[in-house]
Amino acid sequence: MAKSKWNTVKDKLTLVEGWARDGLTELQIAHNLGISKATMEKYKKEHSDFLYSLKRGKEVVDFEVENALLKRALGYQYDEVTKERIVRKDEHGKILTDIHGFPTYEMVVTKTVKKEVAPDTTAQIFWLKNRKPEQWRDKRDIEHTGNVTVNNPYKELTTEELKKLAALDDGDG
Template identity: 40%
Template sequence: MPNSKKHPGGRPSAYQEEYAELAYNYCLLGATDAQLGEFFKVSARTINTWKKQHPEFAQALLDGKTAADAKVANSLFNRATGFSHPETKVNVYEGEVIKTEITKHYAPDTTACIFWMKNRQPDKWRDKVEVEDTSLKADPEMMERLAIEFEDRMKKARERQRLVLIERGIIEN
């Protein structure tokens, strides 16, 4: 048995001390509790039990997830604001390898900016627009006049289009 402690009323826990470090590393890769359960071949409920019974395990998960989230947030911030980094460019000239140190620049990415703002200031940047009900009622007589005017304008536009097509020799009169 991996853990020799006696657990009254149940079977011994499969938890091992090295699981904290393994869980930390897996959380750095973005693992969820359900994925940790699959990794350790236990249920998500067991992962929750281990978090309650082993503070070092719970802390490892928290630290790993926090570090991974911080890295992703930093990458998103860099994409949203633009960034630069050093790079070595390698060229071959007349059979000789030439290495040139350059600074590569990336412009801000609009999609990352929008994503950032929608999450940081949802009231100002959300897609859903709240529209107040102005209780404007359509006057049936006005709607009829608009429909007649629309039809008249469309007839005139079709006639202008027909004359242009005749003038260009596309259709015959």
């Protein structure tokens, strides 16, 4: 029988949570732990602290994605910052150099522009269909109660009479 790796895995529960928070799949997490996906499933069933670490990590990512989707659906503003690399100078205008005599540089903000991202209708539709499916899903379930009456003018005719009518329709009669 193979030796269990649980003792090694249980020391890495903080890592497991972090990997889940970073968006790694369970297969990737199992690989990082040096275990198979089947062993991971076994540990999830047998060790609640392992399952809890996975779930807690995934929750954070789910909230971040929900927030990003909502932000995209509503639109938002941001500052676009342009920076330029310039040669550093002292207060007298002399170029500052490093220990090898090469000029030193620094990044300086040269322009800031407020930009706007328009609301995204696809994100809005996705949000509404998932958050309010009763009002927004494409498929509607309609339940009919009561009786359905059908007016069939041919219900009293015999099979022979129906055949004669069908032959007339074909233009043969």
